[in-house]
Amino acid sequence: xxxxxxxxxxxxxxxxxxxxxxxxxxxxxxxxxxxxxxxxxxxxxxxxxxxxxxxxxxxxxxxxxxxxxxxxxxxxxxxxxxxxxxxxxxxxxxxxxxxxxxxxxxxxxxxxxxxxxxxxxxxxxxxxxxxxxxxxxxxxxxxxxxxxxxxxxxxx
Numbered sequence: 001x002x003x004x005x006x007x008x009x010x011x012x013x014x015x016x017x018x019x020x021x022x023x024x025x026x027x028x029x030x031x032x033x034x035x036x037x038x039x040x041x042x043x044x045x046x047x048x049x050x051x052x053x054x055x056x057x058x059x060x061x062x063x064x065x066x067x068x069x070x071x072x073x074x075x076x077x078x079x080x081x082x083x084x085x086x087x088x089x090x091x092x093x094x095x096x097x098x099x100x101x102x103x104x105x106x107x108x109x110x111x112x113x114x115x116x117x118x119x120x121x122x123x124x125x126x127x128x129x130x131x132x133x134x135x136x137x138x139x140x141x142x143x144x145x146x147x148x149x150x151x152x153x154x155x156x
Contacts, residue, residue, distance in 0.1 A: 005029050006052065007030070007032070007052075008052045008115070009035070009041070009044065009053045010033070010054045011034075012034075012056040012083070013037065013038075014056070018034050030115075038055070042071065045074070051078070051079075051119060051122055052115065053071060053075075054102075057082045057084045057085075058085045064082075068080065068097075077122075080098055080099055081100045082102070084103055084104065085103075085104050086103065
């Protein structure tokens with residue numbers, strides 16, 4: 001369904017974590033874009049149109065939660081994985097709208113399984129949307145053809 005490797009935007013102010021995550025994802029065949037500053041996230045996503053975003057929620061300036069809210073507002077359909085320091089029961093309420101939460105230290109197997117699941121769901125959503133659009137065009141063209149035929153038939 002997808003023409004090339006999925007593109008993932010990784011945002012983490014800790015450059016060593018950012019670098020490591022990008023290398024792991026690239027090794028797994030993903031294309032990555034990395035940001036150490038969340039202020040550029042919306043602009044980069046608008047230009048690069050990544051299929052998935054990974055965001056460290058514990059970023060300081062700007063606050064990771066504020067970056068998440070901006071991304072969710074501008075890109076409501078793009079899956080977002082939030083990386084958190086420690087999960088507690090209030091996190092799920094505070095960060096509603098995230099597609100997944102990954103706790104630090106990151107379990108790479110869990111991360112890759114989550115990525116594959118979310119990207120597969122995203123590809124299916126895009127495919128269904130494109131298929132509906134195509135079918136809608138076919139139906140409207142068929143209806144127009146049928147109306148033209150009936151008009152010609154009645155005119156004779």
